[in-house]
Amino acid sequence: xxxxxxxxxxxxxxxxxxxxxxxxxxxxxxxxxxxxxxxxxxxxxxxxxxxxxxxxxxxxxxxxxxxxxxxxxxxxxxxxxxxxxxxxxxxxxxxxxxxxxxxxxxxxxxxxxxxxxxxxxxxxxxxxxxxxxxxxxxxxxxxxxxxxxxxxxxxxxxxxxxxxxxxxxxxxxxxxxxxxxxxxxxxxxxxxxxxxxxxxxxxxxxxxxxxxxxxxxxxxxxxxxxxxxxxxxxxxxxxxxxxxxxxxxxxxxxxxxxxxxxxxxxxxxxxxxxxxxxxxxxxxxxxxxxxxxxxxxxxxxxxxxxxxxxxxxxxxxxxxxxxxxxxxxxxxxxxxxxxxxxxxxxxxxxxxxxxxxxxxxxxxxxxxxx
Ligand code: NAD
Ligand code: AHE
Ligand code: ZN
Numbered sequence: 001x002x003x004x005x006x007x008x009x010x011x012x013x014x015x016x017x018x019x020x021x022x023x024x025x026x027x028x029x030x031x032x033x034x035x036x037x038x039x040x041x042x043x044x045x046x047x048x049x050x051x052x053x054x055x056x057x058x059x060x061x062x063x064x065x066x067x068x069x070x071x072x073x074x075x076x077x078x079x080x081x082x083x084x085x086x087x088x089x090x091x092x093x094x095x096x097x098x099x100x101x102x103x104x105x106x107x108x109x110x111x112x113x114x115x116x117x118x119x120x121x122x123x124x125x126x127x128x129x130x131x132x133x134x135x136x137x138x139x140x141x142x143x144x145x146x147x148x149x150x151x152x153x154x155x156x157x158x159x160x161x162x163x164x165x166x167x168x169x170x171x172x173x174x175x176x177x178x179x180x181x182x183x184x185x186x187x188x189x190x191x192x193x194x195x196x197x198x199x200x201x202x203x204x205x206x207x208x209x210x211x212x213x214x215x216x217x218x219x220x221x222x223x224x225x226x227x228x229x230x231x232x233x234x235x236x237x238x239x240x241x242x243x244x245x246x247x248x249x250x251x252x253x254x255x256x257x258x259x260x261x262x263x264x265x266x267x268x269x270x271x272x273x274x275x276x277x278x279x280x281x282x283x284x285x286x287x288x289x290x291x292x293x294x295x296x297x298x299x300x301x302x303x304x305x306x307x308x309x310x311x312x313x314x315x316x317x318x319x320x321x322x323x324x325x326x327x328x329x330x331x332x333x334x335x336x337x338x339x340x341x342x343x344x345x346x347x348x349x350x351x352x353x354x355x356x357x358x359x360x361x362x363x364x365x366x367x368x369x370x
Contacts, residue, residue: 004370005125005143006351007133009057011049014352015142020059020133022143023124025072028150032084035162037141038063038342039354039366040170040198042290045266046136047355050292055116058134059125062088064141065156065166075150083158085169085328087320088113088137090152104181104319109149113138119149141169142351144370154324157332163345163369164338167198168327170315171365172338174288175202175264176327177316179210183260183286187211190254193233194274195264196224198365199288201231201341203262208232209336212260216253218246218270221361230340250277261285268295275299281307288313342367 003022006015025031040063046054068082078084092098092108109119116134117123124147125133125140140146156165179185189212193203196219207215208231217225217233225236235253242249250273251257257279263271266289275285276299285308287297297310304310318324330336344366346353354366 001145003143003145004348005059006348007057008047008060011047011054011056015047015060017349017351019128020143021126021128021130022145022147025070025147026118026120027073028075029072029118029147030068030075030078030150030153031070032066032086032146032148032153033069034064034066034141034144034146034370036065036166036367036369037061038167038169038171038198039351039358039368041266041358042170044355044358045290045292052293053114055134058116058136059140059143059146060136061142062086062137062139063166063170064139065162065169069145071150078150078153078155083156083160084153085156085165085324086139086141086146086148087152087154087324088139088170089315089318089320090138090149091319091321092151098319104317105314106151108151109138118147142348142368144348151321154321156325156328160328160332163367164342165328165331166367167338167342167365168324168331171198172202172336173318173324173327174313174316175199176206176209176336177318177323178203178262178286178288178313179206181317182311182313183284185210185212185260188213189259190214192216192218192250192254192258192261192274192277193264194218194262194270195289196228196233197264198341200262200264201228201364203264203288204228204231204233205336214254216250216258218250223361227340227364231337246273247276254279256280257283259283263287263289265289266291268297271297272299275308275310276303278308283308284311285309286311286313341365345369
């Protein structure tokens with residue numbers, strides 16, 4: 001079949017919206033009509049060329065929601081008409097990782113996914129001339145139709161609006177999951193969130209959900225303050241307005257350091273500040289942000305010797321086929337909010353506007369509606 005898609009032709013170039021060819025689903029694969037997709041900072045990170053795994057030409061996008069159109073041989077858990085969210089972290093439920101309760105990082109298809117290919121080592125996308133185009137994160141939601149492995153699809157409530165719950169495909173789950181699954185934040189905790197974008201706001205929402213007492217938000221962009229307050233931030237800090245070192249300022253503000261800190265910027269200097277602003281003896285710092293190729297984190301080992309710990313989280317520690325439908329239900333039941341964070345919507349033809357808004361710090365989430 002043919003489908004409209006936005007192709008990342010080369011690093012640093014705008015996406016090219018065009019018609020591409022899409023082969024039908026092979027064994028254990030599913031053809032999905034994508035109804036809506038968010039634009040996450042990780043799409044921008046890969047498009048910029050900073051991603052060591054970034055490959056071109058590819059169809060980016062990993063925050064979608066849609067409807068099953070056709071299933072390939074061997075698919076047993078989905079049927080045409082089912083509403084789904086594609087998962088860049090699949091859940092096969094049989095690999096060594098899925099069987100270990102300490103991780104959500106299913107490895108069943110990780111190597112081919114990282115090469116922009118389906119599990120059998122080939123791509124379903126090509127140009128009208130027949131040149132192959134790579135998949136991205138196993139999802140490629142910047143295409144109106146996409147092919148996704150069965151183990152990388154979560155079946156969701158059919159009443160859920162696609163243009164809102166697509167955000168659960170990455171940002172919402174990553175932020176809330178970092179609090180609930182990774183840090184396991186206790187009620188009454190003090191926390192600091194660095195970066196009040198599409199991920200950081202969901203960390204804040206997660207902290208409010210679990211009953212944190214103090215939620216400090218840190219961002220260089222003062223325009224992020226109002227939205228963060230709406231989601232539960234209790235104190236705002238703009239580092240450019242702090243005289244002297246940020247660490248002692250934050251330690252003082254949190255009465256000795258935060259129980260939990262979260263980096264949602266991807267900046268390794270911020271990650272160091274986040275670790276060092278965690279409380280001596282027990283503070284945990286969770287890295288969510290994705291840093292560019294070659295970037296490394298550092299701190300004095302003494303910071304860890306004296307009881308702080310550094311951890312990371314991918315997709316908020318969520319097991320997608322199990323947890324994503326539940327998070328959709330939380331949204332449908334009003335337990336979490338999504339709508340105010342979707343600040344812009346646009347058709348696929350205007351997808352580059354979504355990237356421009358992100359660069360200018362004017363959006364929280366832009367969503368492409370097909
Ligand atoms: P975003 O662009 O919406 O938000 C980033 C925010 O950080 C912005 O508000 C920006 O002003 C702020 N910021 C930038 N530099 C800063 C600094 N030095 N100090 C304070 N604030 C600063 O991005 P997003 O979609 O929220 O993504 C945030 C990060 O999380 C990205 O690195 C993204 O790749 C990563 N991410 C990771 C996962 C995961 O599973 N680990 C999932 C999704 C996104
Ligand atoms: N390709 C990058 C790593 C990118 C990365 O860390 N991705 C996160 C999801 S970000 C979603 O917005 C992730 O899930 N990582 C786990 C994995 O297996 O990729 C690089 O540095 O090579
Ligand atoms: Zn993302």
